[in-house]
Amino acid sequence: MRAAALATPVTAAGKGYEPPSLEAFHFKSFFDFSVLGVQFHVTKIVTMMLFATLVIAIFFLAAFRHPRLVPGKLQAAGEIIYDFIRNSIAVDVIGREGVRFAPYLTTLFAFVFLNNLFGILPLAQVPVNSRIAFPAFLALISWVLFNYLGIQRKGFGPYFKEMLFPPGVPKPVYILLTPIEFVSTLFVRPFTLAVRLFANMFAGHIMLLVFISGTTYLLTVSNFSKAFAPVSFLMAIVLSVFEMLIIALQAYIFTILTAQYVSGALAEEH
Amino acid sequence: MIAVVGVTGSVGSLGYGLAAIGPGIGIGLIFAAYVSGVARQPEARGVLQPIALLGFALAEALALIGLVMPFVFGK
Secondary structure, X not given: OHHHHHHOOOOOOOOOOOOOOHHHHOOOOOEEEEEOOEXXXXXXXXXXXXXXXXXXXXXXXXXXXXXOOOOOHHHHHHHHHHHHHHHHHHHHHHOHHHHHHHHHHHXXXXXXXXXXXXXXXXXXXXXXXXXXXXXXXXXHHHHHHHHHHHHHHHOXXXXXHHHHOOOOOOHHHHHHHHHHHHHHHHHHHHHHHHHHHHHHHHHHHHHHHHHHHHHHHHHHOOOHHHHHHHHHHHHHHHHHHHHHHHHHHHHHHHHHHHHHHHHHHHXXXX | OHHHHHOOOOOHHHHHHHHHHHHHHHXXXXXXXXXXXXXXXXXXXXXXXHXXXXXXXXXHHHHHHHHHHHHHHOO
């Protein structure tokens, strides 16, 4: 009896604490339209995604519109981002040929980063990538990209032969290895790519919600527990800083894994 | 049987605890190896860091999948 009373302390208004649920990720559509019978709902999330696309496009276009030998502030900012992706991801992972993919990887990094960053930006305060559709589609693009490049480079048969029957393995091992390779390359790769990004953003958002809704709840409690509200608020701030790290890290990981899959598809038989 | 009946609330939270064991050990091992690698050869830091972060992300994903599952299959 006492334990139950402690577990759900009742506020002055008589309402207990409601932990954040999936409802936090559902937004009302404020603009509906349909094209060829397909329903489109424009929500806050979609608006933010379109805004991110616009910001990235304008930023990079403005940065590299009139490139100068001695870059201005904007060009320097654009060059720092591009150089980082080009040198430490594209060239390091894929090799010399990776320069060809640097523009895509830079766009991918910027898009994922900005859409994650909405999670801690005031007014936005929900990461776009906490809806599975966005990471899933990005993962699908990566999946199509590396398979297309592999087939283009080696031909359909040899590409799958190399993927399913890696050379230098005793024959009987293929009984075990081939199904594993098949599932891991064609199904697990895109799945984990999407779910990793989604789950990180989802979990981070839930974690922030727990402490922020906890703070507002503790402020309404009419006993000594009120004293813990500042602690909870401080925790929310600390976790926001931690989220900043995760946001950058996940954008980096998504890009580097895409580069790694591309490099695997392009690599010559060894 | 009695123990199973005795559990109330979301069983998913127990599942998350179990799901976090493996990645917890894994992330510990990854950073232990990274730290000792950099301690032995400080100039190798630049090479080791992306590898360590990559391993960290791969292991962490498992724990996060565990976190999301109760929401997906809850209730």
